[in-house]
Amino acid sequence: MGAHLHFDCYSGISGDMILGALVDVGVPFSDLVSGLKRLRLSGFTLRKRRVHRGAIHATKVDVVITSGLHKPLSLLRIHAILSASRIPDKIKQQSRSVFDRLAEAEGHAHRVAKDHVHFHEVGVLDSFVDIVGGLIGCDLLGVTRVTASPVNVGAGTLQTAHGILPVPGPAVAILAKGIPIYSAGPPRELTTPTGMA
DSSP: OOEEEEEOOBTBBOHHHHHHHHHHTTOOHHHHHHHHHTTOOOSEEEEEEEEEETTEEEEEEEEEEOSSOOSOEEHHHHHHHHHHSOSOHHHHHHHHHHHHHHHHHHHHHHTSOGGGOEESTTTSHHHHHHHHHHHHHHHHHTEEEEEEOOEEOBOSEEEETTEEEESSOHHHHHHTTTSOEEOOSSSSBOBOHHHHO
C-alpha cells in the first residue's frame, strides 16, 4: 500500500507550493534536484528556504531561471522534451497527462484545439519544472493517492498574456470542474493552472 498525500489548499495551490510541501514531508531536496537533472534541460536551479506565513512554518522551493525556455511552448514540443528526457517512463506519462489537461483547459478557454495551444503562463521553464518536479517528488515518497481540501482560488483580477481576467482565470475554472473551490482573502490569484492540474 502506498502513501496518501493530502493538500490543505486554504491559501490556494501552485507548482512552487507543491514542491515546497513535498520537501516539507520528506522528499530529500538533493534527490529532487537529481531527478530534475534527468529532464536534460538547462537554464534553472532550485532554491530551498524556510518561510513563515503568520503562525505557519513551511519550506519554499523556488525555481530560479538563469536562461532557457522563456518563449511559449506547444503541447507537441512539451511531449518531445519529455520523450527526450531520462526521467522514468511512469513520470513521463504522468507529466504528459498533466500537460494534456492544461492544454485542454487552455484550448477550451481560448476556443482552439489543444494541439494549437501555446503555453504562456505554464509554458515557461518554471512551470515545466514545477509539474515534473511535483511528480518526481510524489514518486520518491511512494504516493499512490492524492486528495485535497476545497481550494481557495483567490479573488479580483489578474494580468495575463491574454489581458486582464477575473480570478479564477478561465483555465483554473475549467480545471476546477467537479472540485470544491471558494474565494477568500485579498484580491489576487491564489491558485494557478499548474497547481490545479
